[in-house]
Amino acid sequence: xxxxxxxxxxxxxxxxxxxxxxxxxxxxxxxxxxxxxxxxxxxxxxxxxxxxxxxxxxxxxxxxxxxxxxxxxxxxxxxxxxxxxxxxxxxxxxxxxxxxxxxxxxxxxxxxxxxxxxxxxxxxxxxxxxxxxxxxxxxxxxxxxxxxxxxxxxxxxxxxxxxxxxxxxxxxxxxxxxxxxxxxxxxxxxxxxxxxxxxxxxxxxxxxxxxxxxxxxxxxxxxxxxxxxxxxxxxxxxxxxxxxxxxxxxxxxxxxxxxxxxxxxxxxxxxxxxxxxxxxxxxxxxxxxxxxxxxxxxxxxxxxxxxxxxxxxxxxxxxxxxxxxxxxxxxxxxxxxxxxxxxxxxxxxxxxxxxxxxxxxxxxxxxxxxxxxxxxxxxxxxxxxxxxxxxxxxxxxxxxxxxxxxxxxxxxxxxxxxxxxxxxxxxxxxxxxxxxxxxxxxxxxxxxxxxxxxxxxxxxxxxxxxxxxxxxxxxxxxxxxxxxxxxxxxxxxxxxxxxxxxxxxxxxxxxxxxxxxxxxxxxxxxxxxxxxxxxxxxxxxxx
Amino acid sequence: xxxxxxxxxxxxxxxxxxxxxxxxxxxxxxxxxxxxxxxxxxxxxxxxxxxxxxxxxxxxxxxxxxxxxxxxxxxxxxxxxxxxxxxxxxxxxxxxxxxxxxxxxxxxxxxxxxxxxxxxxxxxxxxxxxxxxxxxxxxxxxxxxxxxxxxxxxxxxxxxxxxxxxxxxxxxxxxxxxxxxxxxxxxxxxxxxxxxxxxxxxxxxxxxxxxxxxxxxxxxxxxxxxxxxxxxxxxxxxxxxxxxxxxxxxxxxxxxxxxxxxxxxxxxxxxxxxxxxxxxxxxxxxxxxxxxxxxxxxxxxxxxxxxxxxxxxxxxxxxxxxxxxxxxxxxxxxxxxxx
Numbered sequence: 001x002x003x004x005x006x007x008x009x010x011x012x013x014x015x016x017x018x019x020x021x022x023x024x025x026x027x028x029x030x031x032x033x034x035x036x037x038x039x040x041x042x043x044x045x046x047x048x049x050x051x052x053x054x055x056x057x058x059x060x061x062x063x064x065x066x067x068x069x070x071x072x073x074x075x076x077x078x079x080x081x082x083x084x085x086x087x088x089x090x091x092x093x094x095x096x097x098x099x100x101x102x103x104x105x106x107x108x109x110x111x112x113x114x115x116x117x118x119x120x121x122x123x124x125x126x127x128x129x130x131x132x133x134x135x136x137x138x139x140x141x142x143x144x145x146x147x148x149x150x151x152x153x154x155x156x157x158x159x160x161x162x163x164x165x166x167x168x169x170x171x172x173x174x175x176x177x178x179x180x181x182x183x184x185x186x187x188x189x190x191x192x193x194x195x196x197x198x199x200x201x202x203x204x205x206x207x208x209x210x211x212x213x214x215x216x217x218x219x220x221x222x223x224x225x226x227x228x229x230x231x232x233x234x235x236x237x238x239x240x241x242x243x244x245x246x247x248x249x250x251x252x253x254x255x256x257x258x259x260x261x262x263x264x265x266x267x268x269x270x271x272x273x274x275x276x277x278x279x280x281x282x283x284x285x286x287x288x289x290x291x292x293x294x295x296x297x298x299x300x301x302x303x304x305x306x307x308x309x310x311x312x313x314x315x316x317x318x319x320x321x322x323x324x325x326x327x328x329x330x331x332x333x334x335x336x337x338x339x340x341x342x343x344x345x346x347x348x349x350x351x352x353x354x355x356x357x358x359x360x361x362x363x364x365x366x367x368x369x370x371x372x373x374x375x376x377x378x379x380x381x382x383x384x385x386x387x388x389x390x391x392x393x394x395x396x397x398x399x400x401x402x403x404x405x406x407x408x409x410x411x412x413x414x415x416x417x418x419x420x421x422x423x424x425x426x427x428x429x430x431x432x433x434x435x436x437x438x439x440x441x442x443x444x445x446x447x448x449x450x451x452x453x454x455x456x457x458x459x460x461x462x463x464x465x466x467x468x469x470x471x472x473x474x475x476x477x478x479x480x481x482x483x484x485x486x487x488x489x490x491x492x493x494x495x496x497x498x499x500x501x502x503x504x505x506x507x508x509x510x511x512x513x514x515x516x517x518x519x520x521x522x523x524x525x526x527x528x529x530x531x532x533x534x535x536x537x538x539x540x541x542x543x
Numbered sequence: 544x545x546x547x548x549x550x551x552x553x554x555x556x557x558x559x560x561x562x563x564x565x566x567x568x569x570x571x572x573x574x575x576x577x578x579x580x581x582x583x584x585x586x587x588x589x590x591x592x593x594x595x596x597x598x599x600x601x602x603x604x605x606x607x608x609x610x611x612x613x614x615x616x617x618x619x620x621x622x623x624x625x626x627x628x629x630x631x632x633x634x635x636x637x638x639x640x641x642x643x644x645x646x647x648x649x650x651x652x653x654x655x656x657x658x659x660x661x662x663x664x665x666x667x668x669x670x671x672x673x674x675x676x677x678x679x680x681x682x683x684x685x686x687x688x689x690x691x692x693x694x695x696x697x698x699x700x701x702x703x704x705x706x707x708x709x710x711x712x713x714x715x716x717x718x719x720x721x722x723x724x725x726x727x728x729x730x731x732x733x734x735x736x737x738x739x740x741x742x743x744x745x746x747x748x749x750x751x752x753x754x755x756x757x758x759x760x761x762x763x764x765x766x767x768x769x770x771x772x773x774x775x776x777x778x779x780x781x782x783x784x785x786x787x788x789x790x791x792x793x794x795x796x797x798x799x800x801x802x803x804x805x806x807x808x809x810x811x812x813x814x815x816x817x818x819x820x821x822x823x824x825x826x827x828x829x830x831x832x833x834x835x836x837x838x839x840x841x842x843x844x845x846x847x848x849x850x851x852x853x854x855x856x857x858x859x860x861x862x863x864x865x866x867x868x869x870x871x872x873x874x875x876x877x878x879x880x881x882x
Contacts, residue, residue: 042877104741110748110779125753134740215702215740217882225704228603229873231631311772378607385611392615405615409608488604492570492596492617495577503576503599508744508764511773 006452007358010349013342014361020379020420021244021367027237035226035235047222047239050136051205054218057140058147058204059197065144065293066151066200067193071181074159075167077275078286086532088290091297092149093524095481095498097209098517100142101510102301104213107133134214142214143204145297150203150474151196153531154432157466158192159185161436177276191435194254195428201250202370202424205243208484209502219243220372240375247370251363302521308514316504316515320495325519328480328496331411332523335418336426336475342419343426343471347434348456351442362427369424373417373484380417380489384408409491417485422478426471433467434460469534473527480524497523568594569813572609573622574602575800579834580622587820593813602628609637609805619808620817622664624800625706627713629661630866638803641811645819649840653861654799663799664821665830666837668857669707670795671786672758672765674750685789686715686796689757690730698731699746699755702739703876707761711796712876713868717860718793721875728879739882744768744776751779758783766835766848787855794856798865799839 072078073085091099107113107130114130117123132138162185170180186193211218217225219239227236278286309316346362368376388405395403407413437460445455461468483498490496497516504513573580577599584595598605602623609616609632621638623629632638633656640659647655654663671683682693689698701708715724736755743760747768750758768780787795802821804814820826827838831845838845 038874038877042874104745108745108748109754110745110752110775112775115752115775212702212704213741215738215882221704225873228601228706229704229709230870232870233607374601374604377604381608381611385608385613389613389615402615405612405617408612408615409617484604487600488608490598492598494598499599500577503578507576507578507767508742509767511771 006349007353007355010346011357011361014346014365017342017420017423018361018364018367019383020376020417021364021371023379023382024237024371024375025241025244027234028241030234030237032232032235032238035230035232036238039222039226039235043217043222043225046217047219050211050216051219053136054140054143054211054216055201055204057137058144058200061140061144062148062151062200063193063197065148065297066196067155067186067189069148069290069293070152070155070159071185072286072290074156075181075185075276076177076286077277078283080287080290081275084290084294086529087294087298088152089149089528089532090294090302090525091146092153092477093480093521093528094146094298094301095209095483095501095517095520096143096146096203096207097213097505098305098501098513098520099146099297099301100139100210100213101505101513102304103138103142104133105510106300106304107131136214136216139211139214139216142210143207144200147200147203148293148297150199151193153470153474154192154196154429155189157470158189158432158436161466162188192432195432198251198254199369199425199428202247205247205370206372208372208374219246223372223375237375237378240371244367244371247367248363302518305514305518305521308511309518312511313515316512321515321519324495324497324500324516325523327494328498328520328523331414331418331486331496332476332479334411335415335422335479336472338415338419339423339426339475340430340468340472342423343430344456344461344468347427347430348452348460351434351439352452365420366424366427368420369422371421373421373482373486374488376421377417377485377488380413380420380485381408384413384416409489411491411494414486414489414491417489418475418479418482421482421485422475425474425478429467429471429474430464433464433470437463466534470531473531476527477524480520567592567810567813568596569619569810569817570596570617571598571620571622571817572605572618573597573599574605574624574628575599575622582833583821583826583829586826587817590820591813591816593816595817603631606632606635606637609807610635612807614807616805616807618805619810619814620802620804622800622802624667625710625798625865626661626663626801626862627706627710627866627869629656629801629803630863632803633658633660633863634866637806639806639808639811641804641815641818643815643819646815646822649822651839651841653859654801654839656803656863657861661801661803662818662822663801663839663862664818665800665827665834666797666839666857667707667799668762668795668797668837668855669711669759670762670855671788672747672750672760672783673786674756674782675784677756680784680786683757683786683788685792686711687719687727687789689759690727690734692730692734694734694757696734696736697756698734698759699736699749699757700731700739700759701742701746703873703881705742707743707798708759708876708881709869709872710798710865711759712872713865714796714858714860716868716871716875717864718858721871725875725879728876728881732879732881747783748776748779751782762837762849762852763835769848770835785852787853789858790856793860794858797837797857799862800836 069088073081105111166184167180170184208220208224212221223236223239226232226239346365350358350362384407388408392403395401441459442455445459481498483502486496486499497520501513501516584597588594605621609618609621621632638660642659646662650662712724737749743764746758746760747765749755762785765780765783768776771777789795802818804811808814822840824843827840827843830836831838831849835849
């Protein structure tokens with residue numbers, strides 16, 4: 001009976017969280033008129049091809065950066081490693097559209113780099129070739145630069161927690177560091193890397209700000225063009241439903257590909273692995289690789305924001321600014337805690353009851369990450385409005401009293417949307433941690449008569465500490481940056497840093513937007529550094 | 544009545560009485576961003592004692608919220624930055640007609656809804672901007688003439704996903720018909736110097752730095768660049784001049800920012816008061832000064848930058864038409880390959 005309780009409550013929660021997605025998918029049955037024929041004849045092909053190319057590009061770049069740097073800092077020794085360990089997470093704190101704006105400002109034809117180049121050489125327009133920032137390739141680079149930390153983070157945690165015996169064995173068998181990486185380290189870390197990559201790809205699909213600014217027509221820009229431009233909300237929702245289907249296929253493929261593999265570790269025999277000291281070229285290139293990643297992902301864009309902010313902060317940091325910071329942090333703290341608790345509950349229920357219903361429910365609850373925030377927000381607005389108005393009508397009939405809107409336009413609605421949108425992040429983080437704990441522990445504990453809740457509290461949570469902190473802080477940073485759902489759902493007179501930064505940037509006042517954008521980055525730095533320290537400590541403790 | 548029913552009633556009664564006891568307030572859903580509306584709202588509160596609560600966002604999303612909230616929506620007003628969205632709000636049935644002698648008197652009829660559901664608050668013009676010295680004003684005449692092959696590779700304009708381009712095309716469909724406009728759009732696309740990307744300021748920068756000779760952009764962006772604290776923006780904008788097209792015909796294309804009063808508004812009287820305040824001379828001057836938009840009422844003094852661009856004849860099309868023709872315009876641009 002106890003087991004049933006877990007399964008029912010988790011399915012119930014997952015179902016509620018999936019409501020916005022159902023609202024989107026339900027539009028499949030609404031006739032959208034002749035617009036589909038128009039889309040198919042004109043722009044649909046571009047949407048699909050561009051989205052696919054963008055995903056491939058982001059995947060290649062972010063895997064190279066994320067896995068490469070994670071392996072270097074966790075397994076080898078080279079100058080700067082201790083700093084890179086945490087600093088490589090920093091790009092995560094920069095919203096994608098902000099990095100897109102800053103690089104455009106720097107590298108565009110009219111920007112300082114090319115202008116200087118022309119002044120030095122006397123060239124004019126058309127006389128020379130320069131990579132175009134605002135292109136599909138550019139968008140892939142921008143997104144990868146701020147998204148690779150998801151892979152870095154999960155891969156590094158996996159590398160650090162890998163049973164060091166296995167790696168020692170590989171090395172003692174005469175495998176060099178590269179061989180060990182490709183034949184042991186990488187396969188063992190695969191669930192974590194896959195989890196990181198799927199977050200990156202989902203975020204890529206949901207991106208609107210960057211691709212829209214770069215003039216790259218993707219599926220997501222298509223959704224908004226169909227909604228805003230053609231004023232055809234059903235067709236837009238149908239496009240979103242297709243996007244969702246796409247993600248389902250992606251996730252299923254990934255799970256199918258490793259259906260047989262189980263990577264548990266016994267939790268024993270963790271002695272400290274001596275980091276492999278690098279020499280000569282290897283040493284230099286390791287430092288340069290990490291430095292370049294950090295430079296392009298963080299130092300340059302943050303530096304540009306800093307320069308802009310110096311020019312404008314006096315005007316931009318007014319009395320309201322403190323309120324903005326407070327609101328932003330308030331939302332991020334509440335949402336990340338909520339997501340953590342929900343993710344833990346759902347994942348553990350799935351571990352206890354790996355039946356189809358629970359698995360499906362958990363999967364559905366984690367789909368929101370690939371859906372543009374605006375679409376999620378609409379999926380929240382509609383059912384909440386319906387609930388409020390239905391209750392109101394009923395109360396009016398029964399008691400001649402109006403209850404008005406109880407949920408719509410409240411912080412609760414906004415937090416719910418965050419949960420729908422970002423649960424995937426905490427689900428993945430908790431899952432990849434939980435997967436590494438061998439089920440034999442649960443069995444042993446149960447054999448000794450412990451109940452599931454006690455096992456969770458006394459065995460899993462302590463062992464999962466690292467993953468739980470990761471889950472908490474990832475959502476925290478995501479909520480700091482979140483814009484579209486916040487825009488639609490927030491209560492009156494309630495603004496966040498992201499809203500402020502966006503409003504000014506959308507008005508093409510980049511320099512004015514810099515103070516708020518920089519504040520997001522700084523607010524994100526603290527959790528990012530904490531996160532990294534907790535990861536390093538998890539390794540130290542095991543020594 | 545059961546005990547439970549009575550206690551629910553009591554609880555709700557407490558909550559409701561607390562709400563109704565408050566001073567008069569207005570709730571505003573605004574697609575105009577905070578920086579460009581809040582200062583005016585504060586002045587309004589100072590003058591009238593009516594507090595105004597604000598949520599900003601994208602017009603279509605705010606409209607969705609308004610629709611879902613239904614008759615219980617707290618919003619009294621919806622403020623948008625284009626006429627098409629106001630038209631959509633009317634179509635969606637979430638607005639109510641209002642009448643004000645003052646508004647009727649000072650706001651020209653084509654900037655008001657014929658059924659009285661919305662009113663324009665500021666005028667945003669979208670003329671042709673050209674690089675001084677590279678283009679002579681005598682070479683320019685109308686939007687229509689920009690499809691001429693002599694402009695090949697010389698024009699910059701942003702993506703067709705942008706509402707201002709959609710409105711421009713809608714106004715051309717209204718004037719010239721769909722087939723003619725589609726032909727024209729294909730010609731324009733063939734003349735573009737760059738694939739459309741970025742915003743209006745980016746088009747101006749591209750022209751100023753030599754990538755094209757002509758940019759189509761809203762004038763308040765040019766004003767914003769001229770007033771910018773960054774010297775490169777000022778330099779770029781200084782290289783450009785404004786040409787008012789179609790002066791011998793229907794006039795240059797304009798859009799408005801405007802507002803509607805919601806059907807759920809509990810305080811339409813106060814809402815009208817706010818609208819009247821927003822078209823007062825002082826508010827209109829503020830729009831012109833702070834954001835370089837044109838006043839919606841005649842006879843308001845504008846700053847030196849706007850004065851320098853001269854007076855112009857604006858298209859007198861009723862702007863509700865822009866909303867009606869918007870979807871048609873987007874599909875036309877899709878077919879013309881205008882990204």
